[in-house]
Amino acid sequence: MVSQRVDVLVLGATGYTGKLIVQYLESHPQRDQFSLGIAGRSLQKLQILSKELSLSSDVSIFAFDITSYAEVEGVVQTASVVINCIGPFFKWSTPIVRACAHNGVHYVDINGEPLWMKDIIQGYDFEASNTKAIIIPASGTDSVPSDLAVYLSARELAKKRPNASIGQSLTAVKMPDSGLSGGTLHTIITSIEEVPRHKWSDSMIPHMLSPVHNAVEVPFRMVWNLPHTNIYGGISPMGSVNEKVVYRTWGLLEARALSTAHRDRKSIRYGPKFQYDECAEAYSRITGLLWSVTFMTSLVAIALLPPVRWFLKMFGPQTGSGPKHYDGAIMTYTNVTSTDAPNPDHVQTTVTFKGGPYSMTAVFAGESALALLFDHDKLTNLAKEGGVLTPMSALGDTLVERLLKSGRVSYVTKPLYPKDTRKTA
Ligand SMILES: NC(=O)c1ccc[n+]([C@@H]2O[C@H](COP(=O)([O-])OP(=O)(O)OC[C@H]3O[C@@H](n4cnc5c(N)ncnc54)[C@H](OP(=O)(O)O)[C@@H]3O)[C@@H](O)[C@H]2O)c1
Incomplete structure (x- = not known):
């Protein structure tokens, strides 16, 4: 069981887009106000990434096996907001949404897979609205x-x-x-x-x-x-x-x-x-x-x-x-x-x-996650009720202001x- 807590956790941080998101967050003007974690399947790759990006020493590193739901849940429970970059999403990412919905952890991802989004709406919208987890798929350049x-x-x-x-x-x-x-x-x-x-x-x-x-x-x-x-x-x-x-x-x-x-x-x-x-x-x-x-x-x-x-x-x-x-x-x-x-x-x-499109995906996903972390009171009423939402239905004017x-x-x-x-x- 992992014990550290982080405000924002990037899953799939070792991938091409995950890395851009970590870079964006690490150099964000609000960086001294939130703790950051990076997660993936290979501890060695995560340590190399941390060195390559010269991440500050307080960035937590979590290695986990996505095929073990207990490990997925253990990692997700450490975070206030998860940014998920592990794709193909239909193949790997359902347990992550399940764990966020179950534990009331807010979630954004960068998927562009509507058929998978339909599955997670059917599977987890109800539970997320019960736990007030705000789940926002498609927070990249799609869409x-x-x-x-x-x-x-x-x-x-x-x-x-x-x-x-x-x-x-x-x-x-x-x-x-x-x-x-x-x-x-x-x-x-x-x-x-x-x-x-x-x-x-x-x-x-x-x-x-x-x-x-x-x-x-x-x-x-x-x-x-x-x-x-x-x-x-x-x-x-x-x-x-x-x-x-x-x-x-x-x-x-x-x-x-x-x-x-x-x-x-x-x-x-x-x-x-x-x-x-x-x-x-x-x-x-x-x-x-x-x-x-x-x-x-x-x-x-x-x-x-x-x-x-x-x-x-x-x-x-x-x-x-x-x-x-x-x-x-x-x-x-x-x-x-x-x-x-x-x-x-x-x-x-x-x-x-x-x-x-990829560097902007880092801006969209990063700012969406920070809106969930810092601006909860300013989010839409739909967001406050939790569920599987969309960028604008959940974040509305708050995301507009952050992007500007x-x-x-x-x-x-x-x-x-x-x-x-x-x-x-
Ligand atoms: N819609 C958009 O706007 C948008 C923009 C960018 C990307 N995307 C989507 O985001 C996804 C990632 O894209 P990318 O270019 O960053 O791909 P990538 O470089 O291949 O990165 C994939 C990430 O997922 C991890 N991963 C893959 N299979 C895994 C498994 N079985 N267990 C644990 N981790 C696993 C990889 O870990 P390892 O490093 O250990 O292999 C890596 O961190 C893709 O599905 C892509 O289509 C969408």
């Missing part, structure tokens, strides 16, 4: 930026039209071509090979993680144009994950609004007509279409042709490695959200992130006017 961009647009629209439902919300993602980490590639291939086929049909349902199921259908597209802008897009590689998290945020807020006798005035609500979609920003309709065809062809080849997967396993990035951090890189998420007809209002929110304060995130929100009404608006 904080998408969840954030929609939230910011909705918040802005609610100022002008507090009682209107949102209609359409569409995000165009622009990110550097940084490549994948070995862990991400391994997770994609392992999911294709090991997740049972009958589960995959669920992933075609955008609101599969939502507690509310009357979502308005969004038609399948290969090319997008953000309303009232010249921004075009093709298929977003992460869109099918992000849409499910955004729809879970929508569904959690909707379910709460419908069940709260005295309307929770502090809570934001997207409303019953909400529709979400996401694309990868392209220069034009034609490049958007070309990108979509290329992406779909590659995906089908990886899914259906074992030799392609063998080639990627042999010659792609290996676990523990990943792209250089692209600290000079910029990612932008442009969202256009409109209230439902008639006479819709439109808002455009552009969120800019200073960093590539990190200096790595900024955003601009402006009203949009359709060309024919511009003069009179």
